[in-house]
Amino acid sequence: MAERERLHEELAELLSLEPRAGDPGPAAPMEHSAKRTLIDGALQTWSPEAGAGLSTRAPAARRYGGWLLAGLVLCVGSAAAFYVAEQRAVQEESVPPVSAPAAVPTPSADAREIEDEDLQALEDVQEAVQEAAPAGEPVRVERSPEDLLARGNRLRGEGRYAEAERTYMRVVRSAPRSGSAHVARIAAADLRLERLDDAAGALKLYRRAGARPGPLSGEARAGTARALRTLGRFDEEQRALEKLLKHHDQGPAAARARKRLDELRTRGR
Amino acid sequence: MLVDVAQRLPTNLKLAAEPDAARAADRPAGGRIAGNDPRIARAVAGDRRAASELLEALLPRVRNLVRFLCPGDSDVDDHAQAALIEVLRGLPRFEGRSALTTWADRITVRATLRRVRQARARRAQQQVLEEELVPAVTAAPDDRTMTRRQLAQMLDMLPEPQRQVLVLHHVMGMSVPEVAEALEVPFDTAKSRLRLATGRLRALYGEKRGGEDG
Numbered sequence: 001m002a003e004r005e006r007l008h009e010e011l012a013e014l015l016s017l018e019p020r021a022g023d024p025g026p027a028a029p030m031e032h033s034a035k036r037t038l039i040d041g042a043l044q045t046w047s048p049e050a051g052a053g054l055s056t057r058a059p060a061a062r063r064y065g066g067w068l069l070a071g072l073v074l075c076v077g078s079a080a081a082f083y084v085a086e087q088r089a090v091q092e093e094s095v096p097p098v099s100a101p102a103a104v105p106t107p108s109a110d111a112r113e114i115e116d117e118d119l120q121a122l123e124d125v126q127e128a129v130q131e132a133a134p135a136g137e138p139v140r141v142e143r144s145p146e147d148l149l150a151r152g153n154r155l156r157g158e159g160r161y162a163e164a165e166r167t168y169m170r171v172v173r174s175a176p177r178s179g180s181a182h183v184a185r186i187a188a189a190d191l192r193l194e195r196l197d198d199a200a201g202a203l204k205l206y207r208r209a210g211a212r213p214g215p216l217s218g219e220a221r222a223g224t225a226r227a228l229r230t231l232g233r234f235d236e237e238q239r240a241l242e243k244l245l246k247h248h249d250q251g252p253a254a255a256r257a258r259k260r261l262d263e264l265r266t267r268g269r
Numbered sequence: 270m271l272v273d274v275a276q277r278l279p280t281n282l283k284l285a286a287e288p289d290a291a292r293a294a295d296r297p298a299g300g301r302i303a304g305n306d307p308r309i310a311r312a313v314a315g316d317r318r319a320a321s322e323l324l325e326a327l328l329p330r331v332r333n334l335v336r337f338l339c340p341g342d343s344d345v346d347d348h349a350q351a352a353l354i355e356v357l358r359g360l361p362r363f364e365g366r367s368a369l370t371t372w373a374d375r376i377t378v379r380a381t382l383r384r385v386r387q388a389r390a391r392r393a394q395q396q397v398l399e400e401e402l403v404p405a406v407t408a409a410p411d412d413r414t415m416t417r418r419q420l421a422q423m424l425d426m427l428p429e430p431q432r433q434v435l436v437l438h439h440v441m442g443m444s445v446p447e448v449a450e451a452l453e454v455p456f457d458t459a460k461s462r463l464r465l466a467t468g469r470l471r472a473l474y475g476e477k478r479g480g481e482d483g
Binding site (some may be wrong): 011038252 | 317321328333334337342343344346415418421424435436440475
C-alpha cells in the first residue's frame with residue numbers, strides 16, 4: 001500500500017507544469033533561434049490595433065447596434081411615410097397648399113452613437129457590395145494589411161476558408177513587401193493546399209514566400225515540399241526536403257523532413 | 270466552464286469527483302506571471318516588446334502543456350504558437366483576476382483540443398495519415414529520476430481520449446464534471462476514462478520503476 005502511495009505521489013509530482021530543477025518539462029528542448037521564430041511568427045499576426053479589436057465575437061454594442069440602427073431606420077421611415085400620407089390626405093381634404101417644411105430630422109445623440117458603433121459593420125457591408133458588384137460604382141474601403149490579416153485569421157478560425165484565402169491575398173496585393181504579406185502568403189498557401197484542393201496554387205505561394213529570407217522561410221520550404229508531394233512530383237519534393245534540411249536542421253519540421261526523405265529514398269517514392 | 274486551476278494543482282492521483290481546494294497548499298510560485306504584471310497593460314496598449322517578453326515567458330509552460338496533451342513532438346510547436354496567438358488576441362479581455370499563466374493555461378487547453386479535434390476530423394475525412402507522428406525520442410534514462418519528458422512519452426502509450434482526461438484532471442486540476450464539460454463528453458464517460466487512464470499510467474510507471482529497480 002505504501003508503495004502504491006509512493007507511486008501516486010511521484011506521478012503527481014511529475015504531472016505538473018511548475019518549474020522543477022533539472023527537468024525543463026515534457027516538451028522537447030528548443031533552441032533559442034527556434035523560440036524566436038515561433039514568437040516572431042505569433043507577433044506577426046498581431047498588431048496593437050488588431051490586438052485591441054480582435055475579439056472573435058463583436059462586442060455586444062456592435063452586434064446589437066446593427067439591429068438597433070435598422071430599427072431606428074424603420075421607425076424614421078415609417079414616421080416619414082406616415083407624415084407624407086398625412087400630408088397627402090390633408091392636401092386632398094383641404095385646399096390650402098402645404099409648403100412642406102420637410103425638415104430633416106436631426107439624429108439624436110443615441111442614434112449617432114449607434115452609428116459610430118456600427119461603422120465597422122457598415123464597412124463590412126460596403127466591402128461585400130464592392131466585391132459582389134465590381135462593375136458598379138466602387139466603394140472606397142481602406143483597411144491596413146494588419147487589419148486584413150487579422151480578418152483573414154478570423155475567417156479561417158470560423159472555417160470560411162475560401163473567404164480567408166481571398167482576404168490573405170488582399171494583404172499580399174496591398175503591401176507585397178510587408179511582413180504581413182509574408183505571413184499572409186504562407187497562410188493562403190496552407191489553405192490552398194489543405195482546404196481548397198489547389199496544390200499548384202499553394203506551390204506558387206510557398207515558393208514566392210521561400211524566396212525571401214526570414215523567420216518563416218522554414219515554413220515556406222516545408223510547404224513547398226508538401227505541395228510537391230501532393231502534386232506527385234517526388235523528385236522535386238526530395239530536392240525541396242534536402243534544401244529545407246540544409247537551412248533548418250532542427251525542430252519538428254526537420255524531423256518530419258528526415259522521415260519523409262528516408263521514405264523517398266528507401267521506397268523510391 | 271474551465272476553472273481557476275492556479276488554485277488547485279494536484280498533489281495526488283486520487284480520483285476526485287469534486288475539486289479539492291486544499292490541493293494548492295505548497296505549490297511553488299516559480300514560473301507564474303501575476304495578473305497585474307505591468308507588461309500586460311503595455312502589450313494591450315500596443316507595446317510590441319512587452320508582448321514579446323510575455324510570450325517568451327509563457328512559451329515553455331505552453332509547450333509543456335501542449336506536450337502533455339498531445340502525443341509525439343511533431344505538432345507541439347504549431348499548437349503552442351496557435352495558443353500564443355490566441356493569448357495575444359485575448360489579452361485586451363484579460364481582467365487580471367487570476368495569474369496570467371492560469372488564464373493562458375485555459376486558452377492553451379481550449380486551442381489545443383480544438384486543433385486536435387480538427388486534425389482528427391481532417392484525417393478521418395482524407396483517410397490518409399499525411400503527418401504521421403514523429404516517434405518520441407526515447408532517450409534511455411541514465412539515472413533513476415524520471416523526468417516529465419519521459420512521463421510524456423509514457424502518456425503517448427495511452428489512447429488519446431484517456432490521455433486528455435488525465436491531463437485535464439491531474440495537470441490542470443479540473444474536477445471530473447469540468448473535464449466532461451471541456452471535452453464535451455458525458456460525466457460517466459469522463460470518469461471511466463480517467464479511471465482507466467490513471468490505472469494504465471500507474472501500471473506503466475510501476476513497470477518502469479520495477480525494471481529499473483531490478
